[in-house]
Amino acid sequence: MSDIKSATTITECIRCGTCCKKGGPSFHDEDKMLIGKGIILTKYLYTIRKGELSYDNVKECLLPATSDIIKIKGQKNSWACVFFNEEKNECTIYDNRPLECRVLKCWDTREIEKVYSKNRLTRIDLMATIEGLWDLIEDHQKRCSYDKLKRFVDSLNSNKKDKALKGILDIIEYDTRIRELVVQKGGLDTDITDFLFGRPITETIRMYNLKVEQEGDNYRLIPMRLKDKLQ
Ligand code: SF4
Structure with missing residues (x-):
């Protein structure tokens, strides 16, 4: 999270959209309801399967996934989260944004670091x-x-x-x-x-x-x- 940590002069969200442009969040148990109730449709998601290399934003390196990681897809020609509206620089599902988006504060990453690799939602939680x-x-x-x-x-x-x-x-x-x-x-x-x-x-x-x-x-x-x- 080097870019995030370097934002030392920021003390609150200025809605710059930088975090959303870097890619969508991973899902955690707390987000199950968003998918279960169809608020976020599975067609907007993809799974990184166990063993697949994925970028760990906290450790800042590629690591094999230790379980499923379910993520929101990017846009057609960029990493930006599919729910990010580039023109308005805003999240189109703001009131229902997943846990990682709610706890990410670019000026203080302690909260996201606590939840980042815990209680990840997996396909069995949703599809069994x-x-x-x-x-x-x-x-x-x-x-x-x-x-x-x-x-x-x-x-x-x-x-x-x-x-x-x-x-x-x-x-x-x-x-x-x-x-x-x-x-x-x-x-x-x-x-x-x-x-x-x-x-x-x-x-x-x-x-x-x-x-x-x-x-x-x-x-x-x-x-x-x-x-x-x-x-
Ligand atoms: S869900 Fe919303 S807040 Fe989260 S990355 Fe996507 S656009 Fe940004």
């Missing part, structure tokens, strides 16, 4: 009672966990390379197909798949310096060059 759908989420998590993916990635330079490569491609294929399935057969909105199954592995695999290319129904795994990482 939705029969059928929760089974799909659990099954996806078992087949496509980041623990499993990382084990295969770590084996790519060993004598088990072929098995590892097949394992990774199977995970990518399942992760992609399940999203298509719930939309095409289940009639769900495409926008909620990043909440149900986390961000697509075709995107998050960049954290292992790999990228995926698709040719028809086949996927190819390619090591990323420096140029790709900077894009």
Whole structure:
């Protein structure tokens, strides 16, 4: 939170919008009602799954998530929270903003630091009672966990390379197909798949310096060059 901590001359919120432009908040148990009652729709959320690298705003580094982290999506071409109105420089859900937004004071970060990594809301808190759908989420998590993916990635330079490569491609294929399935057969909105199954592995695999290319129904795994990482 270096930018926040450096705002030493500020002693109250001046509604500059800086915090909202840096990205949406993560959800905590206290926010469950906002999603449960449909005040904040799941199509505006995404899940960072256990094991996925995510930026820790308090420790100021990338760390593997220790549980689900449910977050508000950014806007199309920026990190700004999807509920931030850039023209008016205001939050469009101000009266219902989540806990992290309520306790964040850029001039004094003690309160947000206390709650930041505690009582994070997870998909099981929200979805466990939705029969059928929760089974799909659990099954996806078992087949496509980041623990499993990382084990295969770590084996790519060993004598088990072929098995590892097949394992990774199977995970990518399942992760992609399940999203298509719930939309095409289940009639769900495409926008909620990043909440149900986390961000697509075709995107998050960049954290292992790999990228995926698709040719028809086949996927190819390619090591990323420096140029790709900077894009
Ligand atoms: S929910 Fe509102 S206050 Fe919180 S980051 Fe988004 S726009 Fe800002």
